[in-house]
Amino acid sequence: MNVQQKENEMLNLLEKLVNIDSGSHDKEGVDQIGKELTPYFIQIGYDLEMKEQKDVGNHLVYRFGSTHASIIIVAHMDTVFEKGTSAKRPFSIEGRRAYGPGVIDMKASLVSVIYALSYLKESGSSAYEHVQILLTSDEEIGSPTSRSLIEKEAKGKRYALVMEPARRDGSVVTGRRGNGRYVIEVHGRAAHSGIEPEKGRSAIEELAHKIVKLHDLNDHERGISVNVGIIAGGNAVNTISDTAIGHIDVRVATIEQAKEMELKIEQLCATSDVQGTNIELTGDMSRPPMVKNKQINELYRVVKKVGAELGLSIKDTKTGGGSDASFTAAMGIPTIDGLGPIGGYAHSEKEYLDVDSLTERTLLLAKIIEKLAKPNENTKKEVS
Known part of the structure; x- marks a missing residue:
């Protein structure tokens, strides 16, 4: 042949x-x-x-x-x-x-x-x-x-x-x-942004805090990259959002870094920056x-x-x-x-x-x- x-x-x-x-x-x-x-x-x-x-x-x-x-x-x-x-x-x-x-x-x-x-x-x-x-x-x-x-x-x-x-x-x-995928889902409290904004707890605001902190984990010289590539939240411009979702992509160069990033992301999402919001984190480092x-x-x-x-x-x-x-x-x-x-x-x-x-x-x-x-x-x- x-x-x-x-x-x-x-x-x-x-x-x-x-x-x-x-x-x-x-x-x-x-x-x-x-x-x-x-x-x-x-x-x-x-x-x-x-x-x-x-x-x-x-x-x-x-x-x-x-x-x-x-x-x-x-x-x-x-x-x-x-x-x-x-x-x-x-x-x-x-x-x-x-x-x-x-x-x-x-x-x-x-x-x-x-x-x-x-x-x-x-x-x-x-x-x-x-x-x-x-x-x-x-x-x-x-x-x-x-x-x-x-x-x-x-x-x-x-x-x-x-x-x-x-x-x-x-x-x-x-x-x-190595590659990891995570989803961070934030739950807050909806309220009218003009009539009673003080009663709301913005899930979008909480997600914004987390995005900044997640991107601060980038260390390109070591081969670590973190990117929140997709976000979604809210249903009306005059409503304080009660939900927001971010999709996170993580890349690492070594097994040790994979473990390090797992821990840091879990710790980062363990507490809220916006009082009254709750965070649910799912996902893992799927590929070594x-x-x-x-x-x-x-x-x-x-x-x-x-x-x-x-x-x-x-x-x-x-x-x-x-x-x-x-x-x-x-x-x-x-x-x-x-x-x-x-x-x-x-x-x-x-x-x-x-x-x-x-x-x-x-x-x-x-x-x-x-x-x-x-x-x-x-x-x-x-x-x-």
């Missing part, structure tokens, strides 16, 4: 996937993505175990018989786009770039996984038999139902390969900041940071070496965005992220795939799997 000769096939499958809306809360759409993909994995020789979900798409686990997998590939089927987006701007190709909702994050990666495994099988390598694939449905909303599954299925694996797209310069990802430790660095060296053998110069980078790679890395499993094709502007109308990278990164993935599934003595020493 020549991967380059499969480009049209791969693009046809990608077009089909991109033109299916699969936002995180669109269970029907995400499940349809799974139905499109499953026959390909079954044809390669994998068995499907479906993890049914009520409110989000079903998670899919593919295993090769009773073979004990040493490698887990993690990818997600959901996107950030609303239902109807694909009808407004369906899959298209202009020059050597492909466009459409989710084209790079991460439907191109789903195609890449299938064709990398197919390549291994058709080329006579048994490496694909040592791979387990986990496709999740809620990564874009923080993996609330899939985190425990990822951790369960990753347990005992030697390596984790996560299929978020490569960066625009082709870099893979070896470090990510992915720290580039010795094991991750050694796995990156293997990836870089495989790339060099294919004539590719593979660089690595750190990013502030969240990913399921954080879960496997926190378990101590050597993890590389950003192994998908190259593209940019994910989550926007300008999202694109570098078409040339689709086959290029598919072959790279296949060769990485082959190297890791049957490591020689040098590889064992490199990743240990």
Whole structure:
């Protein structure tokens, strides 16, 4: 099998996937993505175990018989786009770039996984038999139902390969900041702002105090960022608000910082600045940071070496965005992220795939799997 000769096939499958809306809360759409993909994995020789979900798409686990997998590939089927987006701007190709909702994050990666495994099988390598694939449905909303599954299925694996797209310069990802999401809900007392304002207790005023204090927790030099990105409150301009809500995004560079920020946010919201208001805080540090430790660095060296053998110069980078790679890395499993094709502007109308990278990164993935599934003595020493 020549991967380059499969480009049209791969693009046809990608077009089909991109033109299916699969936002995180669109269970029907995400499940349809799974139905499109499953026959390909079954044809390669994998068995499907479906993890049914009520409110989000079903998670899919593919295993090769009773073979004990040493490698887990993690990818997600959901996107950030609303239902109807694909009808407004369906899959298209202009020059050597492909466009459409989710084209790079991460439907191109789903195609890449299938064709990398197919390549291994058709080329006579048994490496694909040592791979387990986990496709999740809620990564874009923080993996609330899939985190425990990822951790369960990753347990005992030697390596984790996560299929978020490569960066625009082709870099893979070896470090990510941890991510937390919180909601602060303030309850006050409504009153007419002209007739009896003294009887009111403004929830908006209390939230404003908390926003200032939360933003004071920013320490960008240490890699800590706190942002109240969405607020809502009140129902009339002449009424003192009795409710207000703020949505908080937190990013940290280390496990220690995650614990530190959890404590500080809880302490900050434990008392009110405006007498007579009450605060309810929900949420947590949902994703730990992915720290580039010795094991991750050694796995990156293997990836870089495989790339060099294919004539590719593979660089690595750190990013502030969240990913399921954080879960496997926190378990101590050597993890590389950003192994998908190259593209940019994910989550926007300008999202694109570098078409040339689709086959290029598919072959790279296949060769990485082959190297890791049957490591020689040098590889064992490199990743240990």
